[in-house]
Amino acid sequence: MTAEWSIREADIQALAFPAALPGLEVLEVEAADTESADAESLHTVQAHLDNVVPALESLRAQSGRLAAWGVELAQRLLCGQRLLAAGNGGSAAEAQHLTAELVGRFDGERAPFSAISLHAESSALTALANDYGYEHVFARQVRAHGRSGDVLLLLSTSGQSPNLLRAVEAADRLNVTTWALTGPGPNPLADACDEAVTIDALNANAQEGHLIALHAICRAFDLEVRRRSTGLQEGRTEAEWGVEP
Template structure:
């Protein structure tokens, strides 16, 4: 019976986070979708990056853009900066782990692109540096964070703060927001 209660509590927490997300984040999600559509109209691409689970989310969402989402769609240009292990390890080894995204942004991003940095805390140094580099280039920047937003909330053009401090809930809703983007950007 204890297990059933714990499972119910987790589901309830998810439901409450969902409700708070609906109350606070829809305008920012609409702005994200509008900017993604504009980026694609200008022949730009959407660039994703983050660490750990956020790296996996970056790859997942980029794959949905370039492949199939629900039905066959236009194949939309997107990339996750977390997939090139040679670049990640070389930059980490030769420079610093803090530079793994900013150096790739310098090489791959142009002013017509939309750059999405994902960090549950909003304080991942390498994600912050990647977003700052994208801003220097003139790309539109977005941050997906948790409730506090961290440093990313102070620098990105569009901030989507999942109203939770629980990493698992934040990650669940980052992927949901990514799926909303994929479905509505088309």
């Protein structure tokens, strides 16, 4: 490493202890100021936690739809269909969480199911953004992967993302069922999809509610898979019901 790029011990000391730098004064923070800042931080955290309650109440009011999604998703995936999911930013992480639960497992051991997070296809995503524009990154993947009877689940706190709206348009032309999980409604994405669960809460709390909703769907999904596994007693194979031998 050249001298120009090395950091000397004296430089580190100066960075760690600003008082060593000429012309700077160390500001003393009074104990009362510290206590005030701590109280303000505590209040902010408690307010955030309090704001989770409306998200939970909103989900409870739509628990019937979440249960129905879990059951329908199990029935479709057991018949060989797949789930496509997408979102932007934090919503992308939430969508990927769901696909991981389906390809892997949620609570108990079972067969893997086909679920693809479109935003996780990094080479395809960047190529499509570069060649067609970011608004088309999900729509073109839906056209590539979507088959009649599949489900496309889209997550967005705002419900206004253009690339998700374009994906709905592509899905409609392929007879792919579209579900939206959004923040407060009405919003364009919820209106465009076949069905939607809208969470009436602040954006951050709505996104936290999305994870709870996804886990609720997984519970209904696994229950339906187990229920259908009773078909084994009627001579069906493990593969037909998605149960590992």
